[in-house]
Amino acid sequence: MKATGLIVEYNPFHYGHQYHFLQSKEASGADCTVAIMSGNFLQRGEPAIIDKWHRAQIALQSGIDIVLEIPYVFAVQNSDLFAKGAVLSLDALGVDSICFGSEDGSIEPFVNAHNELQVHEKEYHESLHEHLKEGLSFPEASRHAYHKIGLGDDAIDLGQPNNILGFSYTKTILDYNLNIKPMTIQRKQSGYHDETIEHKIASATSIRKEILSQGYITEEAKGSLPPLTVDALEQYRDVTGSWHEWELYFPLLQYKISTMSPEELGQIHGVEEGLEHRFKQTIHKANNFQEWMNLIKTKRYTWTRLQRTLTHILTNTKTKEIESISTINEAPYVRLLGMTNMGQQYISQQKKEMDCPLITQLHKGVHPFLTIEERAVDSYLSMFKPTIKRERRNREFMPPILP
Amino acid sequence: MKATGLIVEYNPFHYGHQYHFLQSKEASGADCTVAIMSGNFLQRGEPAIIDKWHRAQIALQSGIDIVLEIPYVFAVQNSDLFAKGAVLSLDALGVDSICFGSEDGSIEPFVNAHNELQVHEKEYHESLHEHLKEGLSFPEASRHAYHKIGLGDDAIDLGQPNNILGFSYTKTILDYNLNIKPMTIQRKQSGYHDETIEHKIASATSIRKEILSQGYITEEAKGSLPPLTVDALEQYRDVTGSWHEWELYFPLLQYKISTMSPEELGQIHGVEEGLEHRFKQTIHKANNFQEWMNLIKTKRYTWTRLQRTLTHILTNTKTKEIESISTINEAPYVRLLGMTNMGQQYISQQKKEMDCPLITQLHKGVHPFLTIEERAVDSYLSMFKPTIKRERRNREFMPPILP
Numbered sequence: 036m037k038a039t040g041l042i043v044e045y046n047p048f049h050y051g052h053q054y055h056f057l058q059s060k061e062a063s064g065a066d067c068t069v070a071i072m073s074g075n076f077l078q079r080g081e082p083a084i085i086d087k088w089h090r091a092q093i094a095l096q097s098g099i100d101i102v103l104e105i106p107y108v109f110a111v112q113n114s115d116l117f118a119k120g121a122v123l124s125l126d127a128l129g130v131d132s133i134c135f136g137s138e139d140g141s142i143e144p145f146v147n148a149h150n151e152l153q154v155h156e157k158e159y160h161e162s163l164h165e166h167l168k169e170g171l172s173f174p175e176a177s178r179h180a181y182h183k184i185g186l187g188d189d190a191i192d193l194g195q196p197n198n199i200l201g202f203s204y205t206k207t208i209l210d211y212n213l214n215i216k217p218m219t220i221q222r223k224q225s226g227y228h229d230e231t232i233e234h235k236i237a238s239a240t241s242i243r244k245e246i247l248s249q250g251y252i253t254e255e256a257k258g259s260l261p262p263l264t265v266d267a268l269e270q271y272r273d274v275t276g277s278w279h280e281w282e283l284y285f286p287l288l289q290y291k292i293s294t295m296s297p298e299e300l301g302q303i304h305g306v307e308e309g310l311e312h313r314f315k316q317t318i319h320k321a322n323n324f325q326e327w328m329n330l331i332k333t334k335r336y337t338w339t340r341l342q343r344t345l346t347h348i349l350t351n352t353k354t355k356e357i358e359s360i361s362t363i364n365e366a367p368y369v370r371l372l373g374m375t376n377m378g379q380q381y382i383s384q385q386k387k388e389m390d391c392p393l394i395t396q397l398h399k400g401v402h403p404f405l406t407i408e409e410r411a412v413d414s415y416l417s418m419f420k421p422t423i424k425r426e427r428r429n430r431e432f433m434p435p436i437l438p
Numbered sequence: 439m440k441a442t443g444l445i446v447e448y449n450p451f452h453y454g455h456q457y458h459f460l461q462s463k464e465a466s467g468a469d470c471t472v473a474i475m476s477g478n479f480l481q482r483g484e485p486a487i488i489d490k491w492h493r494a495q496i497a498l499q500s501g502i503d504i505v506l507e508i509p510y511v512f513a514v515q516n517s518d519l520f521a522k523g524a525v526l527s528l529d530a531l532g533v534d535s536i537c538f539g540s541e542d543g544s545i546e547p548f549v550n551a552h553n554e555l556q557v558h559e560k561e562y563h564e565s566l567h568e569h570l571k572e573g574l575s576f577p578e579a580s581r582h583a584y585h586k587i588g589l590g591d592d593a594i595d596l597g598q599p600n601n602i603l604g605f606s607y608t609k610t611i612l613d614y615n616l617n618i619k620p621m622t623i624q625r626k627q628s629g630y631h632d633e634t635i636e637h638k639i640a641s642a643t644s645i646r647k648e649i650l651s652q653g654y655i656t657e658e659a660k661g662s663l664p665p666l667t668v669d670a671l672e673q674y675r676d677v678t679g680s681w682h683e684w685e686l687y688f689p690l691l692q693y694k695i696s697t698m699s700p701e702e703l704g705q706i707h708g709v710e711e712g713l714e715h716r717f718k719q720t721i722h723k724a725n726n727f728q729e730w731m732n733l734i735k736t737k738r739y740t741w742t743r744l745q746r747t748l749t750h751i752l753t754n755t756k757t758k759e760i761e762s763i764s765t766i767n768e769a770p771y772v773r774l775l776g777m778t779n780m781g782q783q784y785i786s787q788q789k790k791e792m793d794c795p796l797i798t799q800l801h802k803g804v805h806p807f808l809t810i811e812e813r814a815v816d817s818y819l820s821m822f823k824p825t826i827k828r829e830r831r832n833r834e835f836m837p838p839i840l841p
Contacts, residue, residue, distance in 0.1 A: 286820065289827065290690060293816035294754045296809075319831060322824045351697045406699075413696035417689065421725045424692065428722060 036381050039065035040125035040133040040215070041099075042118070042204060043072050046083050046243065047264045048093045051136075051223060051236040056099060058220045059134035067381040069130055070094055071103040071121045072372070073110040074408070075279075075415035076350070078117045080342030082279040082415055084243055085271045088430050091372040093267050095438035100378035103128070104370040107411040108357045108404050111346050113173065116360060118203035122213070123366040129385045132216040133208065135201045137191070140221025144191040145205040148181075152206070155184035172337045174199070197222065211364065234258055247280050275419055281342070283418050284349060285324040291348055292318045304354045305344030310336070314348075350414045352407055367402050368392045373436035397431040439784050442468035443528035443536040443618070444502075445521070445607060446475045449486050449646065450667045451496045454626060454639040459502060461623045462537035470784040472533055473497055474506040474524045475775070476513040477811070478682075478818035479753070481520045483745030485682040485818055487646055488674045491833050494775040496670050498841040503781035506531070507773040509807050510814040511760045514749050516576065519763060521606035525616070526769040532788045535619040536611065538604045540594075543624025547594040548608040551584075555609070558587035575740045577602070600625065614767065637661055650683050678822055684745070686821050687752060688727040694751055695721045707757045708747030713739070717751075753817045755810055770805050773797045776839035800834040 039059055045052055060068055072094070074087040083090065091102040109120020125133060137145070152159060162183040166176030181193050191198050205217045223236040237259035245256045252265055260268075272278055292300065292314050300311035313331055321327035332338055346352075368391050374382060386393060392401055397409060412431055416424045442462055448455055463471055475497070477490040486493065494505040512523020528536060540548070555562060565586040569579030584596050594601050608620045626639040640662035648659045655668055663671075675681055695703065695717050703714035716734055724730035735741055749755075771794050777785060789796060795804055800812060815834055819827045 285824075287690075287693065289824065290816065290820040294752075294813045296754075299754075319824070319828050349697075351699075351702075410697045413693065417693040421688075421692065421722070425722050 036067055036384055037063070037065045038067040038069050038101075038128070038130045038381055039063035039218075040122075040128075040130035041068060041070045042105075042121040042125075042133065042135060042200075043070045043094075044077050044083070044239070045070070045072055045090045045094055046077060046239050047085065047260065047268060048090065048097060049237065049239060049242060049259050049264065050234050050261065051238070051259075053097060053261060054223055054236065055134075055136050055220055056097070059218070062218060062220060063132045063134055063216075065131065067100045067377055068098070069101040069103065069125060069128060069378075069381075070099045071105055071124050073117075074104045074107055075411055076107060076111050076346050078110060078112070078114075079339045080111055080344070080346045081281060082284065082346075084247070084278045084280070085268060086279075086415065086427065087372060088436060089267050089271055092436055092438070093261075093263050095373050095375055095378075095436070096263050097261065099375075100381065101128075101374045102372045104372050106367065106370065106404050107350070107408050108352070108360055111343050112360070113340075114199050114203040115206070118200065118207045119363075120360075120366075122204055122207040122215070123211070123364075124369050126211075126213045126215055127366040127369050127389055127391050128382075129388060130215060132218050133204055134218040134220060135197075135204055136222040137198055137201045137219040138195055138222060139191065140219060142205075142217055142219045145202055145217065145219065146209070148186050148191055148193075148202060149206050149209050151184060151186055152181075159184050170335050172335055172340065174337065243280075247278060275423055277418070279415065279418070281324045281345075284414075285327070287349060287414075287417060288324070288327075288345060289318050295348075300348070302353045302355070303344070304347040304352050304357060305340070306348070310344065350407065350411045352410070356403065356407060366391050367404055368394050370394045370408075371435045373438075375438055395435050396433060439470055439787055440466070440468045441470040441472050441504075441531070441533045441784055442466035442621075443525075443531075443533035444471060444473045445508075445524040445528075445536065445538060445603075446473045446497075447480050447486070447642070448473070448475055448493045448497055449480060449642050450488065450663065450671060451493065451500060452640065452642060452645060452662050452667065453637050453664065454641070454662075456500060456664060457626055457639065458537075458539050458623055459500070462621070465621060465623060466535045466537055466619075468534065470503045470780055471501070472504040472506065472528060472531060472781075472784075473502045474508055474527050476520075477507045477510055478814055479510060479514050479749050481513060481515070481517070482742045483514055483747070483749045484684060485687065485749075487650070487681045487683070488671060489682075489818065489830065490775060491839060492670050492674055495839060495841070496664075496666050498776050498778055498781075498839070499666050500664065503778045504531075504784065505775045505777070507775050509770065509773065510753070510811050511755070511763055511807050514746050515763070517602050517606040518609070521603065521610045522766075523763075523769075525607055525610040525618070526614070526767075527772050529614075529616045529618060530769040530772050530792055530794050531785075532791060533618060535621050536607055537621040537623060538600075538607055539625040540601055540604045540622040541598055541625060542594065543622060545608075545620055545622045548605055548620065548622065549612070551589050551594055551596075551605060552609050552612050554587060554589055555584075562587050573738050575738055575743065577740065646683075650681065678826055680821070682818065682821070684727045684748075687817075688730070690752060690817075690820060691727070691730075691748060692721050698751075703751070705756045705758070706747070707750040707755050707760060708743070709751070713747065753810065753814045755813070759806065759810065769794050770807055771795045771797050773811075774838045776841075778841055798838050799836060 041059055075083055077083055087104060094102050103124055105120045109116055159180045162180035163176050166179045178194055193199055201219060208215050208217050235258055242256050242259055246252050252268060257265055297311040300306050317330045321330055328338060332341055371393060397405060412428055416427050444462055478486055480486055490507060497505050506527055508523045512519055562583045565583035566579050569582045581597055596602055604622060611618050611620050638661055645659050645662055649655050655671060660668055700714040703709050720733045724733055735744055774796060800808060815831055819830050
């Protein structure tokens with residue numbers, strides 16, 4: 036049985052994701068699709084609009100065979116660590132290929148870029164370091180350094196977030212010498228309209244913006260979302276009273292930052308170079324999250340970088356707890372959220388070959404990262420009343436879901 | 439100019455407090471009354487129904503000349519530490535007497551009890567230790583130990599909370615050999631009805647229970663509250679949307695306890711003997727604060743003791759930050775909340791004699807306890823929207839209030 040791996044957030048699952056998934060299955064010739072998804076918090080340091088279980092359910096019902104979770108400690112990180120967490124998990128489950136979306140749809144530029152980087156590694160790092168010292172953000176400094184070693188405009192455009200992620204996936208596969216074929220599917224442009232089936236591709240960001248600002252799923256948004264997603268989003272909100280967004284967590288951030296000492300804040304992953312003082316000095320000056328972000332962002336600290344740090348403050352994730360993520364070279368465990376019958380067959384086949392634990396329920400004591408996972412769940416659910424909180428957190432301790 | 443000191447919580451200020459204040463002034467022959475009040479959190483480990491500034495304002499408008507604040511680190515403590523924080527501050531401001539309410543109205547039993555305790559100190563401590571080892575709570579063990587050394591039913595009844603506090607005040611004055619005369623006024627019984635002026639004395643606890651459970655100030659409650667208090671309570675609630683009670687902070691406790699490690703919880707003042715595990719195991723089993731308290735209380739840990747610990751969790755107050763409170767033997771500072779003209783004259787007169795700083799605004803760096811004070815303010819205000827939070831916390835950095 037052949038499997039292809041997809042690295043996803045599905046926040047929420049839309050027609051672009053469906054297209055990517057169907058194309059990947061066809062191109063890879065896989066029998067089984069394994070989507071590894073960020074959990075309740077996303078790579079850009081944001082709470083997912085609905086929780087991981089509901090997003091996994093939509094994926095299974097849309098035809099994905101297995102949904103895994105990227106461990107929180109890897110998910111809310113820069114593209115290289117995010118890729119590492121995702122790719123190593125997929126490798127542990129023995130996928131044959133990983134298929135990601137890119138602007139161009141051709142894998143050679145990614146592989147070539149990796150080769151170039153290996154040849155010019157020293158030069159790249161020197162240039163990167165120089166630009167960081169100038170006060171540039173990591174993505175900016177990195178873009179300059181790539182340009183310096185010839186990975187500029189002629190190669191893949193590493194200014195495009197999706198290309199950056201794709202490049203990180205490719206690098207991880209090649210660096211760790213994994214038995215996985217990197218593949219890419221050309222993304223359908225945002226705004227692409229398929230006249231025959233009357234829906235269009237829009238980015239998840241623009242869809243979220245639309246529904247969060249309007250407070251309901253507009254006709255415009257419905258045009259880009261499969262009915263499964265629309266129903267799941269509406270049902271979620273009917274039960275919980277709201278979707279998740281940073282604004283709802285702002286009071287908690289205010290509380291947390293004003294009651295932690297600068298020393299305590301300094302222990303949180305990502306709080307460095309005096310950010311703790313900047314946070315404490317400004318936290319009561321803003322009326323909402325958006326306003327506050329505009330007060331604290333700088334050339335050096337991008338919006339995304341800051342959001343990730345704030346997520347770690349919310350989840351109380353300390354640098355020393357997750358130091359090992361940069362040196363680890365195999366998956367700490369594989370966390371299974373849900374599967375179809377086909378998925379179940381594939382897992383039965385692979386299970387005996389696996390070198391790391393397969394986590395089907397959040398048992399304690401298996402790995403310290405699972406304690407952080409539980410805190411991420413509790414932070415994410417903090418906005419709900421106790422009964423909903425209890426029901427939702429209990430889900431973590433139950434067997435994986437079925438479609 | 440002679441001053442008498444009152445140790446109060448005014449939560450909220452009622453006719454019983456007015457009676458105590460007028461009687462104290464008369465009995466002591468003082469020109470000036472100094473009330474030292476717990477701040478936003480009270481001795482029993484509860485948020486005050488309205489904030490300290492509004493409570494101070496009512497006191498000044500009711501005729502109190504000076505309102506000081508008991509430092510948080512002393513206020514949310516057992517009766518001996520509470521007394522120490524209050525009495526040493528009053529001493530620093532040079533009061534001639536301290537006048538407290540008691541069931542009996544006579545000071546001799548308190549002074550005699552102190553003498554007895556000095557004579558039988560070893561026996562008392564042995565007995566106390568023995569009963570604590572049996573698993574009794576401190577107040578229970580202490581009551582048994584007093585009984586053992588003859589401070590039983592014939593002497594003052596140390597089972598009565600007000601007598602316990604009065605005894606702690608007396609002990610502090612005598613132990614530190616302060617130049618203060620301890621005095622006591624007989625309390626009017628709860629339910630006491632003064633036919634001529636158509637109001638009655640009720641306990642602050644029963645008044646709070648009435649208005650918090652009903653959600654408004656009932657006619658029953660109005661019968662026990664001066665119009666000043668009724669107006670202040672109503673105005674407060676009109677602006678902020680609610681009065682303060684533990685139930686409103688329960689979501690924060692759930693968040694805090696589930697995202698702190700047992701080791702981190704163990705550093706909080708009062709978390710000992712495995713309470714951290716008990717808290718973590720039960721925090722999601724209850725639907726509200728009341729239910730949760732019933733799950734965690736034991737023979738050893740009284741409701742009050744637990745509430746104080748939970749307040750320290752809310753304010754992130756660690757044992758090592760406040761170790762010095764048991765050995766300190768003078769006021770770290772005197773915090774002034776408000777004063778009348780008479781109060782201002784008294785302070786001008788006393789200021790040059792003072793051995794510790796007089797804090798009129800919450801400046802940082804003067805004393806580490808003031809950082810904790812600021813955290814207590816931010817925790818207390820955490821339930822409000824950012825605009826109200828900002829306005830209310832700014833009050834801390836402004837000059838004292840006038841009537």
